[in-house]
Amino acid sequence: MSIIIDPEIRILPEDHRIYVLHPGRGKLFYNDFIASNSVFLDLPGIQFESAPLEDSEAVRNRIRMARRISGWIRSGGRDGERPSRNPEEYAVMNPSPNPPKVLHAIIDLYGEARPGDLIVVPGRGYNSTVWIGEFVGDFDPEFKVSTTRYPFEPIPARRVAWLPAALAKSQFNRRLVRLMQNRQAIIQVSREEDRREIYNIAYGDYVWGDTSGNLIKVTHDEIDLYDLNKAVDLTNYFASQYIALKDGRLGEFLGLGFHEAIERFYDKRYFGGVNVEIHSPGYFGRPMKVALLAGYVSAMLALSGAGVTAQEAADLQVQNSANSNRSFCDEQLEADLRETMEMYANLHLWEDIICPRREATKNTVGLRTGVVVKKQGRIAD
Secondary structure, eight states, rough: OOEEEEEEOOEEEEEEEEEEESSSSGGGGHHHHHHHHHEEOTTTTOOOOOOOOSSSSHHHHHHHHHHHHHHHHHHHHOOOOOOOGGGGGGOOSSSOSSSHHHHHHIIIIIIOOOOEEEEOOOOOSSSSSSEEEOSSOOTTTOEOOOSOOOTTSSSEEEEEOOOOOOEGGGGGGGHHHHHHOSSEEEEEEOHHHHHHHHHHHHHSSSEEETEEEEEEEEOOOOOOOOHHHHHHHHHHHHHHHHHHTTTHHHHHHSSSSSSHHHHHHHHHHGOOEEEEEEEHHEEEEEEEETTTHHHHHHHHHHHHHHHHHHHHHHTTTEETSSSSOHHHHHHHHHHHHHHHHHHTTSSHHHIIHHOOOOHHHHTTEEEESSSSSEEETEEEE
């Protein structure tokens, strides 16, 4: 009987980037970004024949032209004062040795941001929605958008696929909130803790370099702390189980009582801090210092709650829909899960202890992961 596990775990390259882009003064282009599935800078009428990657007089002339057009439109756009659309007419005799600030934003957005990099767009207020999207494709000089402010002045833009991960600005950590309130046009998120928080929100489970993270949801409207602690215990159990598996001591681990197994094998060195949203419904996200640990924990939570026997799961397959190609991570996760479930198949522990505990977390706090379990072509409950 075939069991298919779809971990939906996003595997990110080590040089993956995250940008925060401010949608213009007063968040003017916020709605334009979402409606057009794209992002751009406040540079009406500007054009690039190719992705701009460095400072040049030609680029500076185009910036001067765009600023003149923008100022003209803001002042009423009288026909007699219509600015020239020839960038060469904006050349200056003695250009500044220092590049204009917007040049860095141009290079970041149109030149260096790559397909799959994340773009974070904050709204105006503290409780406004923050959108997170992925860049789609390389910069295309032919792709331009018209905006509410500049309906007749197309602006070069980058295509974006918005993710179903929008949150209020107030739900991010204080450092990220300050970053979102910074008036700089575009900022690259560099701190590891901030990147992990955004990855958790954007993808749930992910692998980034040799580390990972997962996002576990608690979906009931009213949650008791006692019940939540029991749910956390189960995630700690599966994390400790992975540590025992990799240490070649899985048999010893499964021979212990539930809490004794956690006490003996849980190791704080494998984990980072926990990101918790306490409002019901909410979530807890956890960075992990081993690439496959997050996916393993989420998969075990999904399997134990799917009505699957240990014998059925001993020959499971991993098919990760979050990535186009099957990776080494997918193959290793499949091998780890199979080895684990083969061991469970020789015990009553799975049916007598683990699955009932998992069922309790569903009933009391609505514990969920993003992992999908399919059984005989059907999605398991």
